[in-house]
Amino acid sequence: MSDLLRVEDLHTQFHVHGGTVKAVDGVNLTIPAKATVGLVGESGSGKSITALSIMRLLEKNGRITQGHVFFHGQDLVGLPDEQMQEIRGNDISMIFQEPMTALNPVFTVGDQIAEAVRLHQKVDHEAGLNRAVEMLRLVGISDPKRRAGQYPHELSGGMRQRVMIAMALSTSPELLIADEPTTALDVTIQAQILKLMRNLKGEFGSAILLITHDLGVVAEMCDSVAVMYAGRIVEQAPTEELFASPKHPYTQGLLASIPRLGKKQERLHVITGSVPNPLAVPPGCAFRPRCPVKAPRSDRDIPGLKPNGSTAEHLVACWQYE
Amino acid sequence: MSKQKLAVAAPQANGALLKVQDLVKFFPIKGGLLQTTVANVRAVDGVSFEIKKGETLGLIGESGSGKSTVARTIMRLIPPTSGEAWLEGRSIFKAKKKELHEMRREVQIIFQDPYGSLNPRMSVGEIVGEGLLVHGVGSAHERDKIVSELLEVVGLRGQYRGRFPHEFSGGQRQRIGIARALALRPKLIIADEPDLQNEFDLTYLFVAHNMAVVEQVSDRIAVMYLGKIVEQAPAEQLLRSPRHPYTKALISVIPIPDPTVRREQTVLSGEIPSPTNPPSGCHFRTRCPIATDYCAEVEPPLREVSKGQFAACHYA
Numbered sequence: 001m002s003d004l005l006r007v008e009d010l011h012t013q014f015h016v017h018g019g020t021v022k023a024v025d026g027v028n029l030t031i032p033a034k035a036t037v038g039l040v041g042e043s044g045s046g047k048s049i050t051a052l053s054i055m056r057l058l059e060k061n062g063r064i065t066q067g068h069v070f071f072h073g074q075d076l077v078g079l080p081d082e083q084m085q086e087i088r089g090n091d092i093s094m095i096f097q098e099p100m101t102a103l104n105p106v107f108t109v110g111d112q113i114a115e116a117v118r119l120h121q122k123v124d125h126e127a128g129l130n131r132a133v134e135m136l137r138l139v140g141i142s143d144p145k146r147r148a149g150q151y152p153h154e155l156s157g158g159m160r161q162r163v164m165i166a167m168a169l170s171t172s173p174e175l176l177i178a179d180e181p182t183t184a185l186d187v188t189i190q191a192q193i194l195k196l197m198r199n200l201k202g203e204f205g206s207a208i209l210l211i212t213h214d215l216g217v218v219a220e221m222c223d224s225v226a227v228m229y230a231g232r233i234v235e236q237a238p239t240e241e242l243f244a245s246p247k248h249p250y251t252q253g254l255l256a257s258i259p260r261l262g263k264k265q266e267r268l269h270v271i272t273g274s275v276p277n278p279l280a281v282p283p284g285c286a287f288r289p290r291c292p293v294k295a296p297r298s299d300r301d302i303p304g305l306k307p308n309g310s311t312a313e314h315l316v317a318c319w320q321y322e
Numbered sequence: 323m324s325k326q327k328l329a330v331a332a333p334q335a336n337g338a339l340l341k342v343q344d345l346v347k348f349f350p351i352k353g354g355l356l357q358t359t360v361a362n363v364r365a366v367d368g369v370s371f372e373i374k375k376g377e378t379l380g381l382i383g384e385s386g387s388g389k390s391t392v393a394r395t396i397m398r399l400i401p402p403t404s405g406e407a408w409l410e411g412r413s414i415f416k417a418k419k420k421e422l423h424e425m426r427r428e429v430q431i432i433f434q435d436p437y438g439s440l441n442p443r444m445s446v447g448e449i450v451g452e453g454l455l456v457h458g459v460g461s462a463h464e465r466d467k468i469v470s471e472l473l474e475v476v477g478l479r480g481q482y483r484g485r486f487p488h489e490f491s492g493g494q495r496q497r498i499g500i501a502r503a504l505a506l507r508p509k510l511i512i513a514d515e516p517d518l519q520n521e522f523d524l525t526y527l528f529v530a531h532n533m534a535v536v537e538q539v540s541d542r543i544a545v546m547y548l549g550k551i552v553e554q555a556p557a558e559q560l561l562r563s564p565r566h567p568y569t570k571a572l573i574s575v576i577p578i579p580d581p582t583v584r585r586e587q588t589v590l591s592g593e594i595p596s597p598t599n600p601p602s603g604c605h606f607r608t609r610c611p612i613a614t615d616y617c618a619e620v621e622p623p624l625r626e627v628s629k630g631q632f633a634a635c636h637y638a
Contacts, residue, residue, distance in 0.1 A: 156593055186384035186531060191575035191589045216534075216577025239581045258579045259534040261561060274491055 003070075004207050005031040005054070005175055010067035010077075012046075012053045021278040023049040023062070025231030028305055031175065036201065036208040038218040038239070040254070041228035044275050047211045050228070051177045054209075055094055056084050071175070090120040093168035097180035099160035102167070103152040109163045110136070110148025113170050120171045135166040138203070139196055158189035165196065172204050179211045194221060215258050219243060224313070227251045230276055230286035233305055237314040247308060247316040249293045285319065295320035338372035338408075339525050340396070340429075340510055345369040345405035347388070347395050351598065364597050365391040367549030367605075369405075370624075373510070378526040380540030380557065382533060382572075386594045387546040393512045393529045397431050398422065409510070427457050430503035431512040432496075440487040440495060446473070447483030450501045457506060472501040533576050537561055545569050548605040549597055551624060553638075555631035565627045565638040568606050604635070612637055 012024035024046045031037045039047050052058050054069050056076065069076040071092065076084065096102050104112055113135055114128030123131075129148070136144035139162040152160055161181065168176055178197070182190035194217065201208060210221055218225050219239060226236040227248065235248040246252045253271040273290040276282060282289060285298040297303075297319045307314060308321035345366055353360035366388040373379045383389040395402045398414060407414040409425055417425055430453075433439040440449055451469045459465065470480035476497040487495055503511055512527045530536045536543060537557050544554040545568065553566040564570045571588040578585075590609045595601055603621050607613040616636060624634040 158593055186594075187533070187572060187575055188384060188590045189593065190577075191587060192591075194577075195587075195589050214577060215579040219579050219581040219583075220577050243579070243581050255579070259538045261534050261537060261573070261576055261578065274493070 002033050003030045004033040004035075004072065005029075005209075006068075006070040007050070007054065008068040008070065010050070010053060010069065011065045012049055012058065012062060013065050014059075014062045016061065016279075019279045022231055022281065023278070024053055025281075026067070026302075027228075027231070027233055029226055029233060029236070031207050031209055033174070034201075034205050034207050035223045036210060036221055038222035038225040039209060039211045039228060040213060040215060040218055040225060042213065042275055044278065045228040046231040047228050048179055051094065051179050051209065051211055055088055055092065055177065057088075057094075086120075089116060089173075090171050091173055092175045092177065093171065093173040094177040094179065095161075095164045095168045095181050097183050099157070099164040100152060102164050103160060105152055108149050108151055109155070109167075113148075113163070113167045116167050117170050131170060132166070135170045136163070138169075138200070139163070139166045140192070141166075158185055158192065161185065161189075161193055162196065165193070165200070169200060169204055169206070173206055175209065176206045177209045177211070180213070181210075182217065183212070183214070190217075197221070215243075215255065227254065230278075230281055232286065232302075232317065233315075234287065234318070235316045236305065237316075238311070241311060241314055245310065247314070247321065248287075248318050249291050249320075250287050253290075253292075285317075293318075293320050297322075337374055339375045339377075340407065340409055340527065341372040342392075342396065342407045343370050343405055345392065345395060345407065346403045347391050347400070348403045361598050364549050364600060366395065367597075367600070369546070369549075369551055371544055371551065371554065373525055373527060375509075375525055377541045378528055378539055380528045380530065380536035380543040381546060382530060382536050382543055383546030384531055384594060386548065386597060388549040388597070389529050389531075389546050390514055392546075393431065393514050393527065396527070397426075397429060397512060399431075423457075427453070427506045428509045429512060430506065430508040430510075431514065432499050432503050433514050439499060442487050445484050445486055446478075446490075446498055449487070449498060450483070450505055453502065453506045459506070468505065469501075472505055473498075475504065476501045533561075533572060545572065548594060548600050550605055550634065551632075552606060552635070553631075553633045554624070559628075559631055563628075563631075565631060565633040566606075566635045567610050567612055567637075569633075571611075606635075 007027055007029040010024050010027040014021040014023055027050055041047050053064055064077050067077065071087065110129055110132045113132035114125055117123060117128040117131045118125055133144045133148050136147055141147050141159065141162055155163065182193050185193060212218060222239050224236065224238045225242050226233045227250065229250050235251045243255065246255050257271060271290055276286055284300050285303055288294055288298045295318060303317040303319045305315045305317040308316045346368055347366040348362040348364050350359040351361045351363060369392055371379065381389050381392060394400050396407050396414065402415055409428060414425060447469050450472055451465050454460065454465045454468060469483055473480050473482060478494060478497055490498065510525045510527065514529045528536060528539055540557045542554065543557050543560045544551045547568050553564065553569045560569065561573060564573055571590050574588045588611060592609050595608055601608050603619050604617040607617040622634045622636045624632045627633045627638045
């Protein structure tokens with residue numbers, strides 16, 4: 001198996017006023033080379049923290065307490081900062097929902113992309129700038145030379161997103177982590193960005209970890225999907241398989257609750273209750289309080305992620321299949 | 323037909339709860355030494371529609387389409403530039419203070435950001451009951467009872483009334499906003515991008531950008547683009563056979579949560595132009611896949627293209 005990234009039993013905790021939040025609580029996830037893997041879940045489920053843990057970009061009060069992140073077989077957890085810096089931006093890049101978090105307001109977008117290229121590929125500034133203009137053209141920005149001389153605030157939201165993608169791909173990373181890249185955009189602009197990401201994937205051959213809460217985007221973009229709930233992956237399967245036969249009660253609820261175009265539903269199915277308080281996650285399966293099945297043992301023990309579906313690639317964490 | 327005449331004729335006969343006619347809202351851009359108006363943001367540029375009692379109209383559009391400005395203008399949260407709106411035949415824009423007070427009881431608005439619209443220093447009971455108090459409904463004891471009932475109706479426990487907005491999740495805050503809106507038994511609810519879980523037997527103007535959500539709740543849908551309604555039809559009909567190229571593109575790119583579905587997408591190039599200087603003729607022509615020279619010259623009127631379906635396109 002040529003797994004590009006393999007996350008094993010990853011735990012990330014945050015010390016906050018009032019206790020410790022186990023934001024990521026034993027995540028297992030594999031991303032094969034050149035694949036697009038979707039990571040879905042409600043807000044607060046730990047999707048973004050998983051991504052930031054892989055990138056080692058956690059806030060000061062956050063810490064990876066256990067587990068491994070193997071990239072090409074090398075464990076990124078515990079890697080010296082300088083070496084991590086080499087990998088970050090060069091081999092693994094990340095794009096965010098709000099481009100302004102990644103773009104510096106006081107530098108032109110051309111300079112920023114050039115700087116990223118210069119840092120990681122040891123070329124001079126001029127070569128970096130040429131690459132920047134080339135990248136801006138690649139992400140579909142018209143008049144890229146002029147745009148390279150503009151500041152982030154002079155660009156629209158969709159255009160900033162393109163700039164951030166240009167910057168992230170400027171070093172031809174093997175893995176691109178995209179955290180809700182189109183959530184803040186209008187649907188016609190979202191369509192442009194998703195089309196761009198599909199085209200660029202063909203061009204650069206990067207694997208993508210796509211974090212989203214939109215199952216429509218997952219269906220269109222991803223080869224496989226991992227579903228996250230309260231800090232853990234509860235199900236992972238090839239996309240068609242997951243949509244056709246979801247196994248975990250939470251995934252089943254998620255899929256039943258999406259409004260579907262052209263199909264008037266009597267009443268949208270809603271998963272009752274809400275995500276558990278991160279400071280007081282119940283023992284056993286964290287989904288149990290909202291679960292219609294409430295399988296035996298789920299009140300005591302946390303179920304492991306195992307192949308319980310129809311194929312070996314379909315993994316689910318639920319006691320009802322044991 | 324002059325706007326003046328329309329303003330005089332109160333169209334009560336057809337039973338519309340809300341009727342909006344030729345609504346225009348320009349935001350002036352001041353500039354220069356004398357702070358004169360140098361340009362206008364043409365946020366709403368001649369919008370007409372009506373909503374019958376018990377009906378839900380979905381008003382859909384992307385950022386900059388003017389949909390939220392329509393909602394805010396109807397509520398008289400901002401004054402219109404021109405046009406008219408009637409609630410059961412009574413002019414909203416000409417209403418005097420007392421009349422307006424009454425109308426504001428009859429029309430309630432639910433906002434997109436439930437947190438921004440809830441006073442953080444008021445308890446949930448005070449927030450939901452505020453309208454009752456302002457409008458002098460019942461005794462203190464009766465008001466308390468109504469508030470508890472309302473909280474139960476929207477799926478929150480009555481005993482939560484002593485808590486404050488920050489103690490609730492986003493979804494719960496949305497429900498607090500709904501409970502507040504329902505308190506005065508309004509005739510019309512204007513919902514601006516809400517996450518509505520409960521449906522009540524009310525008349526709604528549902529303002530949103532998510533077609534899949536709008537379609538679930540709406541009887542009819544009006545699609546806005548750059549200040550104008552470009553298409554309007556019964557919800558199912560609009561989804562099944564859109565006639566305006568913008569509506570067609572909009573529907574074609576909505577991600578479908580089914581990986582086995584593969585369809586032809588029309589990905590529009592470019593972005594919505596600035597409402598300060600909209601294109602001549604048809605506002606959509608700069609992004610339209612089928613635009614001709616004629617579209618730059620003549621603005622297409624909203625015309626009936628099949629029964630109950632209206633589109634503003636020369637080629638619809």
